[in-house]
Amino acid sequence: AQRVTQPEKLLSVFKGAPVELKCNYSYSGSPELFWYVQYSRQRLQLLLRHISRESIKGFTADLNKGETSFHLKKPFAQEEDSAMYYCALMDSSYKLIFGSGTRLLVRP
Amino acid sequence: GAGVSQSPSNKVTEKGKDVELRCDPISGHTALYWYRQSLGQGLEFLIYFQGNSAPDKSGLPSDRFSAERTGGSVSTLTIQRTQQEDSAVYLCASSPRTSGSYNEQFFGPGTRLTVL
Numbered sequence A: 001a002q003r004v005t006q007p008e009k010l011l012s013v014f015k016g017a018p019v020e021l022k023c024n025y026s027y028s029g030s031p032e033l034f035w036y037v038q039y040s041r042q043r044l045q046l047l048l049r050h051i052s053r054e055s056i057k058g059f060t061a062d063l064n065k066g067e068t069s070f071h072l073k074k075p076f077a078q079e080e081d082s083a084m085y086y087c088a089l090m091d092s093s094y095k096l097i098f099g100s101g102t103r104l105l106v107r108p
Numbered sequence B: 001g002a003g004v005s006q007s008p009s010n011k012v013t014e015k016g017k018d019v020e021l022r023c024d025p026i027s028g029h030t031a032l033y034w035y036r037q038s039l040g041q042g043l044e045f046l047i048y049f050q051g052n053s054a055p056d057k058s059g060l061p062s063d064r065f066s067a068e069r070t071g072g073s074v075s076t077l078t079i080q081r082t083q084q085e086d087s088a089v090y091l092c093a094s095s096p097r098t099s100g101s102y103n104e105q106f107f108g109p110g111t112r113l114t115v116l
Helices: none
Strands: A003-005 A010-014 A019-021 A024-026 A032-038 A045-049 A072-074 A083-090 A096-098 A102-107 B005-007 B010-013 B019-024 B031-038 B042-050 B053-056 B065-069 B075-079 B088-095 B111-115
Touching: A003 A083, A003 A096, A010 A019, A019 A102, A083 B042, A096 B031, A096 B042, B005 B088, B010 B019, B019 B088, B019 B111, B031 B075, B042 B065, B042 B075, B075 B088
Parallel strands: A010 A102, B010 B111
Antiparallel strands: A003 A024, A019 A072, A032 A045, A032 A083, A083 A096, A083 A102, B005 B019, B019 B075, B031 B042, B031 B088, B042 B053, B065 B075, B088 B111
16 A cells, blocks of 8 residues: 655754654655655645755655665755744655654744 | 746735635646645645546545636546644646556646645
8 A cells, every 4th residue: 555654743953953853654666755744834845855865954864675764954054944844755656655654843 | 848837926814714726737738636735744645536537536525625627628626624733835747648558647836725
């Protein structure tokens, strides 16, 4: 079955600390994975996708097929990073299968 | 330019009533998706349109839910005989997707549905 798991509902860190938001997936094929972010009172938006291998707002995510993981990382968290983060898998019909989300709270 | 818009932004209804939720995609986007965001369930796929046809309706939770798209543009999600468990934020997304490739999905602000 296709599934995305985000084990942490809430992750709280201090400003300047490293951040890692965990994501594991189950998919019987070559996965295409994404991180979406929803800031307070804003709409859901794409943060990054694994296939582009880019860094957005200091965030990176590496696909590890052996561990079926796609963890989101940032070396130094900023207060403006506080938001809801969703990991998502695209299936063969191009729809997104989302994890349950992790709320990141960056404290001053 | 204008993004995906949805109306109404909030809808409160009584159990048993029918509701219609509207999505206006970005002009020229051929693919349109409906998702539902509810407490404890996260974001769930409901239905996907390519043009006016719906090749994937697998996420519709019951036959009380239906959706249509006309003119390759506006889409309406209809929920008949609403139940309290239908309370959620309904999100619409569109993408310029052409077959064989992925394009980013752009999300609307959502419609918050509350069934009393």
